[in-house]
Amino acid sequence: MSTSLPHAQLQLSKSGMVQNYKYFRSLLKESTKLMILVKANSYGHGAVEFARVMEEAGADYFGVATPFEGIELKENGIKLPVIVLDSGIESYPDIIKYDLEPSMPNLESLLRFRKELREQGISRWPVHVKLDTGMHRLGFMQHEIPALKEFIRESPEIFVKSIFTHLAGADTPHHDKFTLGQLSLYDRLSSDLMTILPEKPLRHSLNSAGIERFPKYQYDMVRLGIGIYGISSVDQSKVVPSAYFRCPILQIKELKAEDGTVGYGRRGKLGPGIKKIATICVGYADGVNRRLGKGKASFEINGQMAPTIGNICMDMCMLDITGIDAKAGDTVTIFGEKPRAIDLAKILSTIPYEIFTSIGKRVKRVIVD
Numbered sequence: 001m002s003t004s005l006p007h008a009q010l011q012l013s014k015s016g017m018v019q020n021y022k023y024f025r026s027l028l029k030e031s032t033k034l035m036i037l038v039k040a041n042s043y044g045h046g047a048v049e050f051a052r053v054m055e056e057a058g059a060d061y062f063g064v065a066t067p068f069e070g071i072e073l074k075e076n077g078i079k080l081p082v083i084v085l086d087s088g089i090e091s092y093p094d095i096i097k098y099d100l101e102p103s104m105p106n107l108e109s110l111l112r113f114r115k116e117l118r119e120q121g122i123s124r125w126p127v128h129v130k131l132d133t134g135m136h137r138l139g140f141m142q143h144e145i146p147a148l149k150e151f152i153r154e155s156p157e158i159f160v161k162s163i164f165t166h167l168a169g170a171d172t173p174h175h176d177k178f179t180l181g182q183l184s185l186y187d188r189l190s191s192d193l194m195t196i197l198p199e200k201p202l203r204h205s206l207n208s209a210g211i212e213r214f215p216k217y218q219y220d221m222v223r224l225g226i227g228i229y230g231i232s233s234v235d236q237s238k239v240v241p242s243a244y245f246r247c248p249i250l251q252i253k254e255l256k257a258e259d260g261t262v263g264y265g266r267r268g269k270l271g272p273g274i275k276k277i278a279t280i281c282v283g284y285a286d287g288v289n290r291r292l293g294k295g296k297a298s299f300e301i302n303g304q305m306a307p308t309i310g311n312i313c314m315d316m317c318m319l320d321i322t323g324i325d326a327k328a329g330d331t332v333t334i335f336g337e338k339p340r341a342i343d344l345a346k347i348l349s350t351i352p353y354e355i356f357t358s359i360g361k362r363v364k365r366v367i368v369d
Helices: 014-026 039-043 047-057 067-075 092-097 107-120 142-153 173-194 208-213 341-347 352-357
Strands: 009-012 033-037 061-064 082-084 101-104 125-131 158-165 202-204 221-224 243-255 275-280 298-301 304-307 317-320 331-335 364-367
Touching: 009 047, 014 033, 014 047, 014 208, 014 221, 033 047, 033 202, 039 047, 039 067, 039 352, 047 061, 047 067, 047 364, 061 067, 067 082, 067 092, 092 101, 092 107, 101 107, 107 125, 107 142, 107 158, 125 173, 142 173, 158 173, 202 221, 208 221, 298 317, 331 341, 341 352
Parallel strands: 009 364, 033 061, 033 221, 061 082, 082 101, 101 125, 125 158, 158 202
Antiparallel strands: 009 243, 243 275, 243 331, 275 317, 298 304, 298 331, 304 317
């Protein structure tokens, strides 16, 4: 590992991204399209950087949460179609201007979008109809399908490019009965809706966990999110880290018991003997959760694990590197292969999504291989 990092970096592994892509692709039929979710700055990884690699790898679609995220991709030269999953009814002029494809979860959204299309004299704009089969967040309920069909019949401005749903518990075996119920309802409702469509739409229901656990329901397309970032719901050995959060050591001090404590609130008790303490240049403003302090987590330095000591600061934190051969400038891995993001998530009683998306803006995203 290089010892010349100038600052904190989230190092994106192109080979890791592609390896994860190939694993999930191997679970699908050749004809099944693959949408990569790059919302929330590609789950904290850097949307533009990640999208460029996935476009090259062979992805078919990108999914974002907001129009702003889609605009960022388009302004940076991303060519693949982009679905905006939370379009917002006030953002339709931007959706059209930047050639984005909005999700439509209710009639109000469709009415507002049709009005915008009519005002601009546009017909056959691709939209993606969302069905609520049990998540109960966004989407058309079963009793709303007749009104939806009537609207589509009357709206040549609208081209239904896809029909999709969102699974609520596909990653958890004890929810399998519920998940299968969702998939059954989705099949019925989407089939009913398709009876009035002049062209066959894409159907998609599976997220990352669904791809691994329910591949028979892959339909025409799947949506790959957390899996591409190195998290599996089935077998973690099947995927690899897509990124490594690293930073340099700023300074090393040798402290004795009589020096007392380290850090804010004097929470880092030194104890007997001489301790070697390293200060590193990441803190909670960079995504190192404050609850990882006081020895709760350990980070990797030169192949060895060093526990935190004292409270995590905004811009820095301290590690007890006693017994570790290290010097200022050496690289510290916050997460990657060791520890993994999933390990930090377990310490915090949360999920890897939160670990990834908490990485601060000032942490530079770089592709390293």
